[in-house]
Amino acid sequence: MVALIKRMRNLRELLWVRIGPGALLLPKEVTKLGLEFSKNKVGGHMGPRKFWREMLPRIKFHNPTIPVEIRRHNTPTGPALLHIYTSTSSDPTPAASDISVSDTTASTPPSSTPNPRDTQVPTTATPAHTVDIKSADELDILAQLVSRTGATEIKATPEEAAEMAEIKEFNVRREKDRVEVREKLAKERREEELLRLARGEVSAAA
Missing domain, CATH: 1.20.5 (Single alpha-helices involved in coiled-coils or other helix-helix interfaces)
Incomplete structure (x- = not known):
């Protein structure tokens, strides 16, 4: 027994x-994913946190060569963003294939080359898509990812x-x-x- x-x-x-949700194949044009949200659950960051914990592992399992960068800050009123990089994005240096996680704080200085939306994450790359996922639930975030990449769901x-x-x-x-x-x-x-x-x-x- x-x-x-x-x-x-x-x-x-x-x-x-x-x-399950997140089991999908990203097209070869997708070169990197980025997720930015607060460590705090309040302020519309619960959905991004659940997406990170419950769906991102499946995405990574089926797309092991696509790097994923996670940025967490300490500001509940701060941004929650999904960044999608493609082969047409100006991302000169691919990251490691593992999911990388880093913590930022509210005092993080703004980038000299900011993303299309307000963000606390400095970056030298420009994502093809930056999606505001604040207050969105995890299924909505997944739908946004699929819609913008044309990912194929794995049955x-x-x-x-x-x-x-x-x-x-x-x-x-x-x-x-x-x-x-x-x-x-x-x-x-x-x-x-x-x-x-x-x-x-x-x-x-x-």
């Missing part, structure tokens, strides 16, 4: 990154769909087992309590 639970957990983690294969069904069935079975175990333990505790009361009554009568 332990081995089965471990297998299901590993399978679930693998499927989580392979399929689950029949094998993956079968694996998802297997995980769902396993979770239902496991929850049923948990309920049965809880009910059994509760019943045993009640019986033990009744037995203790009965023993007390017998002792008191004696």
Whole structure:
């Protein structure tokens, strides 16, 4: 049973990154992605944070050669932006293929060559698209990315769909087992309590 639970957990983690929102192929023209938002959840930055945590890993998994740069600042009233660089963007130095994360503060000086929108991130490149994602939820941000790049959504294969069904069935079975175990333990505790009361009554009568 332990081995089965471990297998299901590993399978679930693998499927989580392979399929779902954000599982898409970016066209070859896309050379880099940038995401800028506040560390604070308030001020319209919840959606960008969820996009970063839940969807960006899938995007990166399916597009490992496209660098992703994350910039987080400390200002809730600051910008939340999605930058999309293409082969026509003036980005002379491709970044590493990993997701790079850096923190900026509200005191970050403005760039001498700013992005098309107000931003706290200095840059020497000009993205092909800069999208204001403040107050947008994560699905809206994904839709904006797909719309501007023409990315292709990756559907689950029949094998993956079968694996998802297997995980769902396993979770239902496991929850049923948990309920049965809880009910059994509760019943045993009640019986033990009744037995203790009965023993007390017998002792008191004696």
